[in-house]
Amino acid sequence: MPQNLTLNVNGQAHRISVDDPKMPLLYALRDDLGLGNPRFGCGLGQCGACTVHVDGQAIRSCTIPVSLVANREITTLSGLGTAEKPHPLQTAWIAEQVNQCGYCINGWIMTGAELLARNPHPAEQEVRDALSGLICRCGTHNAAVKAVLRASKA
């Protein structure tokens, strides 16, 4: 039975109809809402490419069922900030020229932003620990640490 849900994404409410309440949030965001930015990396919660914020918490959208996040506040990378109104971490990310391919970027920025929200001035090791569950196949790890530290000083 198709079921209607409300997803609040980047400050906007969307009504969607899902035929499987266990469908991971990632597919609702990409397929139903047409939001390209959270990405499919593994579908197993192992890499972070699909990370979004749910009520301010960094969550891997490839494993959380869409029905569990109905009516909660979801933020994706494109909702975190824009070129006109960037999040400080996005500004720092560009200043440090972190990425190569950029396919991993949602995990790193959204996890880093969550860290800064709860700990605005982390020590380097705290940054490394917070980012330790993420994969980047282009080797941007140290650059990402620098970007988070730069944003924390901004």
Add this chain to the structure above:
Amino acid sequence: MRERDLNQLDRRSFLTAAGAFVVALATPTEWAEAAQFDSAAAAGVRPDRLSSYISIDRGGTVTAYYGKIDGGQGLETSVAQLVAEEIDVPWDRVRVVMSDTAQCVNMGGSTAGNGLRQGGIILRQTAAEARRLLIGLASEKLGVPASELTVTDGVVHFVSDPSKRVSYGELIGARPLDAPVEYHGEAQRLTVKVRAPLKKPEEFRVIGKPYPRRDLPGKVFGTLQQVTDVKLPNMAHARMIRPPVAGAVPLTVDQKSISDIPGTQVVWIRDFLAVVAEKEWNAVKAAQRLKVTWSESHPGFPGHEKLFDHIRNAPVVARSSDSNVRAAGASQERNEGDIEEAFRRAAFVLEGEYEYPTMSHASMGPACAVADVRDDGATVYTSTQKPFDCQLGIAELLEFPPEKVRAIWMFGTGGYARDAQGDATADAALLSKHLKRPVRVQYMRFESLAWDPKGTASVSRNRAGFDAQGKVIAYENITKSFSMEDCNTRERHPQDTLAGMALGHPLNWRAAFGTPGNNYQFDNAHWGWELIAPLMDRSSPLRTTHLRDPFGPPLMFGSEAFVDEMAVHAKSDPIEFRLKYISEPRDRELLAAAAKQYGWDSRPSPTTAQPGTVATGRGFAYRTLGGTLIALIAEVRVNRDSGVVEIPRIVVAHDCGLIVNSETIRHVIDRQIIWQTSRTMIEELRFDDKMVQSVDWLSYPVVMMPGVPRSVEIVTIDRPDQPASGAAEMACGPLPAAISNAVFDATGVRLRRIPFTPERVRAALARGPEQAVKASL
């Protein structure tokens, strides 16, 4: 055009629509030549036309058509710099169109880090030629000799009086004009010849400057449309179905097993099996749930643990010395003097073997492509590194003439070299043709690891003969391996893809391998390779192809670790030992630069015995590739109890000729070091006799934050008078040996098999130092 308009018009109408007109001509003869060219314009992009490389619109915006790609290494940015420099417009007025087969000349896609060395130089030259022609026009218009004119920001003016001026836009006016260009070769061997000279280094204003990467804001703000994000009207989502055992083919398919999942459909053509759905999640679910019975298959793989014995024992099917291999230009063999005679004379012979495992590309995202096949032609959106070859392969697969297929390259799911992007593109094309609607395919994580074409495993055999004074008089380096091309690096034919093989095309094997790059001069030396047969004759999950820096790590691990062994035997400092056999000034300067940055003190390895659990050491390695030179120093901390090797510090000295962008070059080197750290310390594809067992990030672990080198120090040597020889992959090559050499320096124990996992390091330490020196016969 980073945020692409997918409904973009074809190149010609696109140019007109954008108000773009190609460069005008200078002399009457050139006008006449141009007239002929005009009629050819409709034929599309041709390598003998300036407009195929550079165009300028009335507003003064320059467009460069780059027939290569940017995998995220900053090529788009650097190419814009080269063009802006030569044509004299501000950097942000140069737009770069990358590898759309309908808009760009085939420059061979990305290969061997030659994005600037080949493609970049073509656009630099044609930009210079465009400037020359524009000055010629201005000279007619202003009535002064060209020599009295110069250009600033797209405005031609008197050298002596900048107020006497005319802009590029005004010069071009409304005339769509063009000029002939002399060209030679094609694809990755394409070169052009133009009359305009290139600027001299002292004239550079844009080249060498740290312009920010153009692709990054779109990535950082989540607005860049990548290949994964293409959405076409009526597009279906597909997932491929792969057999549980390599070589098995579907016998029966139970469509009812997915009948409760809305909007799903099975596509089964010979051995090609997929599910499609209206919604992506339903395709994923259907692929997981579809019941298939498979044929029996006994691939008899040796398994990753016994793989090196298999390589040692398997018969050789091709060698670097074979005449057909040499004729095909795939040899890279090097010979000096007479090694057998020299080995007979040697007072000592030292031998050493090294093992490099099978690796997956293990790209960040599984490959993805979208295809829209109509009755009269096809468009594919792809992230393959070779879009022009992909165009040919798709045309053959679909039985279209090549010009009916347009391949549009887009940023994709990460990945370097020949990963699975071309396979996904062929899958999407076949499905779209069958279903008569656009189809998007993305692989699953297990497919990306288990079914991508692999980087080959190899065994490196080395021996060196010393005379009584300790001088090296004979040297041999042989890598025994699978070919690097069980599967072609260009998807130019159906058999180069999984889809083609599922339709019955046999594996397109070719004997291809390489030798390590360096400038050692030994009086008698042989560098070569031996290949064994592929493990399966068709769509094997272990089929090999190019993995990033294919001639790097697998070859250099053995060769550069063995040179370190040679230095140990000679009781010589490893850098000084190398310098005895290197005379090239650039190489010598590079080694010195690395040593200086590190603060290297001259002494042989290993260092003096270090009591306690943790031992510290340093290791050196160096390589050359395509004109680029890299020297690396790795510092390690080896925990003897746990076997964990930490890498607190890496020093890279890097000489790639002209540096086009002083920042992007540092980033690309820094990120490569971490990439190759993963491949040196952690990565190894696991498989048993039937199938690959590495199916996710737990069974194919890769480096994460705790394992990365904390400090990567980069010394770049800029040579503005030399060509830009590339930096995209060359720093990977020497890293495994540098780390192995550092572990030896710390502990006196040599690591001979990649990856250096804690278990392997513990086992090697437990075995203790080896007696590697053999008396000669």
